Amino acid sequence: MSLDFAAIRAAQERIRAYIHRTPVLTSERLDDASGGSLLFKCENFQKVGAFKPRGATNAVFSLDDATARRGVATHSSGNHGSALARAAKLRGIPAHIVMPSNSAKVKLRAVESYGARIVFCEPTQEAREVACADVIAKTGATLIHSFENEDVMAGQGTAAVELLEEVSDLDVVMCPVGGGGLLCGTAVAAKAMRPKIKVIAAEPANADDAARSFRAGRLIRTEKKFTIADGLRTNVGEPNFQIIQRYVDEIVTVSEEAIIAGMRTIWETMKIIIEPSAAVPYAAIVERKIDIAGKCVGIILTGGNVDLDALPWM
């Protein structure tokens, strides 16, 4: 793998003009409750409402002109689709976003608002991949995978860079793991900037393929149960898993109850809106899955896109 800190630093320069440098927030009340010192990197305030534009923008602006002109494509039911559509618009190139026919209207509208072309498919992983391959064959567009692409991983790592630039003495950095794009970028960045830092990922127990794979030392596909953390339902990627094995210290799992309670606590205490996936690392602290007593812990709050008509505690 060639994902290294130089690639992440280059990404930081490449995307700087197109993304927010998001704030790092703290809460005395959550510190008191946890026994540690928590620093929340607020990617819920990022463009598109999630960290995803970091990676998508880096990938789009890494393409040479001739390749870029043919456009980009991906399959995504979530924030990566919007992020890629936005990045393509910023570069002035076509974007083809394959989306399941049952996608939420708000997500369709977001992608459309950036002028991307939506290609509908059946709501299965296989149908998504087939439809995406078909688009690429017909248009010559470049696939920008939402987490297996190295430029995407490098871009996602810039959130951790900003966090460590602001708070240099972190003992631990935490993020959730789904496909592993954010985790790879975070781990490589954090270990380069602060070699003694612990990189700890958190995952819903109901979608614990990354944790099981990490323990087994080989990629395991698990049967997924439902998780409210919709951003983390995906399996960890193969290239991602290799990087995770090398750089990540621990992967912990959390209950659905803890995700919902943690999300609500952050809403009530910090007055910020985060989506269920973003609450997963904090849920691990609440469930005492890791010991953070006296430690300085950076947590990447990955996004804030929720349906306000269907909150998990309703």
Next chain:
Amino acid sequence: MSLDFAAIRAAQERIRAYIHRTPVLTSERLDDASGGSLLFKCENFQKVGAFKPRGATNAVFSLDDATARRGVATHSSGNHGSALARAAKLRGIPAHIVMPSNSAKVKLRAVESYGARIVFCEPTQEAREVACADVIAKTGATLIHSFENEDVMAGQGTAAVELLEEVSDLDVVMCPVGGGGLLCGTAVAAKAMRPKIKVIAAEPANADDAARSFRAGRLIRTEKKFTIADGLRTNVGEPNFQIIQRYVDEIVTVSEEAIIAGMRTIWETMKIIIEPSAAVPYAAIVERKIDIAGKCVGIILTGGNVDLDALPWM
């Protein structure tokens, strides 16, 4: 009246160690929608979840030692009670908070958590005042009224000072008006720091006594209809009205629908939690009650305490 900018500057020094300097956030999307440039002063991130600790803390720390030792008292069903309890705890003096017997449990718990004594009364304005006078007669405590007290007004004005320190070229500053404590502090501070600024208050049409009084040039008591903006149900105070007449440029009113829609838009777009009262100025912009085209508009988001089980759009 002796409320002047010197009092507000003195308040700023007095309370600096006890309150947050809250961030000023912006949103390109809301700017595009409104045609102006909006700067949101986030008092929803303030201690106690609202701007109220600014005034309460200033009032408590303005007392001489002998007076302070006898304690402070107020009647409040909302954030001022918690703010006063907290300020008294910081100074190490007793606080007596008169609260209606039907107060929300979360508010009772907040006041209790600061070690204040709660005195229950019937949920009418008269009962509150009688119970408070009784406490004061028995204990010698000093009344810290939630908006008629000048030290409270001076403290509330520090939010506008911080906002104008950060963004010096505001054309307009907006806040909601209930009793008028925040509005008085805001108006005096803003006109001192930037004499050509327009100070515009916003009020629910269903509780429009301040707007009517302002137009009539004399204090008018109106029959209140229900408003979702629970922080603004109170009548504007007499001392407040005098200051408002002198310093405020305009008071506009907004519909209940606009308050709810505006609140939801800010949640969805900015990913921050604000209470209905805090959405009232933005609602006035959405309803085109003022012309902000091309203007730089500071908006004080007054608080973020909401019951997540009973959101207005549920």
